[in-house]
Amino acid sequence: MAHLIEAGIIGATGYTGLSLLEVLVRHPNIELKFATTRRGDLAGEYIYREHPNLLGLTELQFSLFDLGNESLKDANDRVLRLIGDSDVVFLAVPSGASANIVKEIRRLGTRIIDTSADFRLKDPDAYRRFYEREHPCPELLKEFVYGLPELHREDIRKAKYVACPGCNSTAMILAGYPLTKIQGLGNFRIVYDVMTGSSEAGAELSRSSHHAERTGVVRPYSLKEHRHLAEVRQELGMEPSRVCATMFAVGMVRGVECIGHVFPDQPIGEKELWRAFRSAYGEEPFIRIRARKVPGPGSLPDPKFVRGSNYCDVGFFVDEVCGRICVLSALDNLLKGDVGNAVQSMNLMFGLDEGTRLRDLVPSYLYE
Amino acid sequence: MAHLIEAGIIGATGYTGLSLLEVLVRHPNIELKFATTRRGDLAGEYIYREHPNLLGLTELQFSLFDLGNESLKDANDRVLRLIGDSDVVFLAVPSGASANIVKEIRRLGTRIIDTSADFRLKDPDAYRRFYEREHPCPELLKEFVYGLPELHREDIRKAKYVACPGCNSTAMILAGYPLTKIQGLGNFRIVYDVMTGSSEAGAELSRSSHHAERTGVVRPYSLKEHRHLAEVRQELGMEPSRVCATMFAVGMVRGVECIGHVFPDQPIGEKELWRAFRSAYGEEPFIRIRARKVPGPGSLPDPKFVRGSNYCDVGFFVDEVCGRICVLSALDNLLKGDVGNAVQSMNLMFGLDEGTRLRDLVPSYLYE
Amino acid sequence: MKVKCPECDGDINVPDDAVLGEIVSCPDCGQEFEIHKIQGSHVELKPAEVEGEDWGE
Numbered sequence: 112m113a114h115l116i117e118a119g120i121i122g123a124t125g126y127t128g129l130s131l132l133e134v135l136v137r138h139p140n141i142e143l144k145f146a147t148t149r150r151g152d153l154a155g156e157y158i159y160r161e162h163p164n165l166l167g168l169t170e171l172q173f174s175l176f177d178l179g180n181e182s183l184k185d186a187n188d189r190v191l192r193l194i195g196d197s198d199v200v201f202l203a204v205p206s207g208a209s210a211n212i213v214k215e216i217r218r219l220g221t222r223i224i225d226t227s228a229d230f231r232l233k234d235p236d237a238y239r240r241f242y243e244r245e246h247p248c249p250e251l252l253k254e255f256v257y258g259l260p261e262l263h264r265e266d267i268r269k270a271k272y273v274a275c276p277g278c279n280s281t282a283m284i285l286a287g288y289p290l291t292k293i294q295g296l297g298n299f300r301i302v303y304d305v306m307t308g309s310s311e312a313g314a315e316l317s318r319s320s321h322h323a324e325r326t327g328v329v330r331p332y333s334l335k336e337h338r339h340l341a342e343v344r345q346e347l348g349m350e351p352s353r354v355c356a357t358m359f360a361v362g363m364v365r366g367v368e369c370i371g372h373v374f375p376d377q378p379i380g381e382k383e384l385w386r387a388f389r390s391a392y393g394e395e396p397f398i399r400i401r402a403r404k405v406p407g408p409g410s411l412p413d414p415k416f417v418r419g420s421n422y423c424d425v426g427f428f429v430d431e432v433c434g435r436i437c438v439l440s441a442l443d444n445l446l447k448g449d450v451g452n453a454v455q456s457m458n459l460m461f462g463l464d465e466g467t468r469l470r471d472l473v474p475s476y477l478y479e
Numbered sequence: 480m481a482h483l484i485e486a487g488i489i490g491a492t493g494y495t496g497l498s499l500l501e502v503l504v505r506h507p508n509i510e511l512k513f514a515t516t517r518r519g520d521l522a523g524e525y526i527y528r529e530h531p532n533l534l535g536l537t538e539l540q541f542s543l544f545d546l547g548n549e550s551l552k553d554a555n556d557r558v559l560r561l562i563g564d565s566d567v568v569f570l571a572v573p574s575g576a577s578a579n580i581v582k583e584i585r586r587l588g589t590r591i592i593d594t595s596a597d598f599r600l601k602d603p604d605a606y607r608r609f610y611e612r613e614h615p616c617p618e619l620l621k622e623f624v625y626g627l628p629e630l631h632r633e634d635i636r637k638a639k640y641v642a643c644p645g646c647n648s649t650a651m652i653l654a655g656y657p658l659t660k661i662q663g664l665g666n667f668r669i670v671y672d673v674m675t676g677s678s679e680a681g682a683e684l685s686r687s688s689h690h691a692e693r694t695g696v697v698r699p700y701s702l703k704e705h706r707h708l709a710e711v712r713q714e715l716g717m718e719p720s721r722v723c724a725t726m727f728a729v730g731m732v733r734g735v736e737c738i739g740h741v742f743p744d745q746p747i748g749e750k751e752l753w754r755a756f757r758s759a760y761g762e763e764p765f766i767r768i769r770a771r772k773v774p775g776p777g778s779l780p781d782p783k784f785v786r787g788s789n790y791c792d793v794g795f796f797v798d799e800v801c802g803r804i805c806v807l808s809a810l811d812n813l814l815k816g817d818v819g820n821a822v823q824s825m826n827l828m829f830g831l832d833e834g835t836r837l838r839d840l841v842p843s844y845l846y847e
Numbered sequence: 848m849k850v851k852c853p854e855c856d857g858d859i860n861v862p863d864d865a866v867l868g869e870i871v872s873c874p875d876c877g878q879e880f881e882i883h884k885i886q887g888s889h890v891e892l893k894p895a896e897v898e899g900e901d902w903g904e
Contacts (some may be wrong), residue, residue, distance in 0.1 A: 329736035337667035362730020771877030
């Protein structure tokens with residue numbers, strides 16, 4: 112595999128695009144060839160005009176790219192050539208737009224890592240139900256591998272196309288996955304409460320993300336059939352009725368905290384939970400298990416301990432009085448919940464050490 | 480009943496004491512006779528020295544009072560005389576200290592409204608289990624009425640002693656109470672997740688409430704047998720195994736958001752939930768029902784809509800896919816979750832309009 | 848005129864001069880309805896197709 116990988120980002124102005132840039136500008140094996148935008152005012156501008164924190168870290172300029180706009184034929188063709196010459200392209204555009212781009216660039220042969228929801232669900236009906244539209248190219252679904260290395264490492268190594276999971280789904284999946292390995296649990300049902308930060312809403316302006324109205328809320332924003340649930344059910348192999356979740360927007364910018372409650376038919380002990388979590392994650396570079404019985408800082412997952420890193424902390428406890436077991440997880444929705452999975456998958460696809468660059472992202476505790 | 484009620488506060492430096500002052504200084508029927516502290520440095524000082532927001536609102540000065548300190552006999556006796564001369568005294572001191580004060584001042588005949596946990600639980604064993612010590616005067620337990628007007632209005636009217644509920648318990652009880660009225664539900668089990676603000680930790684300094692370390696957390700701080708649970712079980716009349724809860728410290732100062740998940744044996748529809756919530760709370764001055772199906776601002780409870788007021792918003796929804804019903808509530812932990820119940824009970828005890836002063840606390844939306 | 852909300856049994860106030868096709872919403876559950884039939888003081892409602900602004904994140 113070539114030591115230097117030529118890569119590009121489609122949709123580099125959103126929060127996912129920004130987070131990709133923050134990781135890739137200092138990735139030893141990556142040469143960033145292009146970063147696109149649909150905004151005419153940014154075409155040709157330095158990246159750091161739009162992302163001031165990147166001043167001094169890249170001299171790259173934005174390329175205009177919008178397949179939906181015929182009048183931009185020359186600009187589009189220029190980017191298509193850049194894509195063709197690159198080894199991998201990251202897509203950081205909304206669902207729907209992503210599928211249309213994939214349909215167009217497939218013939219170029221470049222590896223694709225998509226951060227949208229378009230190719231996560233194997234079942235086009237699930238896609239229709241949650242995204243309320245027909246999937247533009249269902250025949251391509253089977254070519255994409257679900258970009259969660261902890262569950263699909265070997266497939267990702269061999270993959271040409273990877274679809275990265277949603278941030279909430281990553282948290283729910285990684286918390287619940289070990290339970291699917293416990294024989295004694297049988298057909299358990301899990302109910303999640305997921306608490307999320309404002310950066311999940313993305314860069315687009317909206318009243319619900321307006322600072323004066325977003326601060327100090329605990330807002331239930333998705334009551335039941337959240338689109339990320341379809342991924343959790345697919346990845347945990349559980350029928351819809353056994354996995355439910357409610358999401359809350361809470362007071363933070365970056366971070367997801369997730370708790371899953373299970374009421375098993377017969378009691379499951381801490382020992383068994385430790386066994387299941389160790390066998391699932393013991394060797395994982397980016398999963399840390401926090402399940403200390405003694406309360407205190409760090410005894411259980413909290414985004415405060417992972418923010419700015421690719422870690423997903425997982426944990427559990429047993430509530431004997433109610434015969435309840437709880438699984439928990441915490442991650443940074445822009446890193447392990449988004450571009451962390453993308454870059455981790457890319458490292459695997461190109462035979463690099465999986466933690467390249469990602470290991471250098473040390474979680475910073477005093478980082479609001 | 481005398482139009483002007485002479486009242487005092489024991490423990491006026493804590494957050495509960497402060498919140499009591501903020502309400503009582505503008506209560507039309509209250510004349511504040513004393514506000515005590517155990518701190519020598521504050522004895523004789525104006526209240527607004529310690530609580531600068533109250534400058535111009537009261538000329539009251541702190542009285543020194545600490546029964547545990549023999550050397551303060553004169554100061555203690557002076558306050559005991561003040562208590563004897565007053566119509567009602569609010570206790571805003573930690574559990575344990577409260578019970579000792581009650582034992583001492585009972586003979587004075589003044590009405591007592593206690594905000595500590597010492598007299599909330601009817602069963603001394605539950606108190607021992609949760610507070611890890613013997614109850615100092617279990618024989619007095621039966622003389623206290625649980626200070627939640629929505630459930631005990633008539634008893635409070637006639638009460639001499641009232642024990643105000645915990646903030647998290649108020650939220651859990653008010654969310655779950657209507658369900659106990661639905662025949663079809665039978666022996667349901669409810670699992671709560673409760674998200675709380677930093678003011679719940681009180682004025683005492685601690686690493687977990689240190690700003691740099693408290694900001695940006697979603698910290699599970701009580702996993703299972705939280706002391707407030709005993710109140711919820713008592714008030715909802717449910718055995719311990721049917722009520723469980725996990726608490727999270729989230730990014731806000733004031734506020735509690737609570738969600739309760741129930742998986743009924745047979746389906747319960749929205750209509751039945753509306754009937755139960757309307758019959759429980761239809762006439763209540765401080766409970767608003769938010770259960771709108773169309774998502775949007777205010778469709779479900781969120782502390783953002785009650786902060787600064789005595790309201791507890793409650794709501795619910797039905798998740799057909801998983802056969803789950805959810806109940807929710809949101810309140811301001813310093814008001815409806817604390818001094819709101821205390822003042823509401825006081826109004827009832829003295830035959831005043833229950834909403835006196837409390838109705839003037841309009842929830843302020845842009846109030847972090 | 849008062850009519851029972853088909854969704855939650857709440858009371859919906861229908862203006863006396865309401866016309867067919869008019870949209871009324873339930874003050875409790877917020878569901879919107881179209882006035883389907885009016886016979887004297889008897890009013891029939893049917894759900895109105897309405898897309899709420901999704902406060903999604």
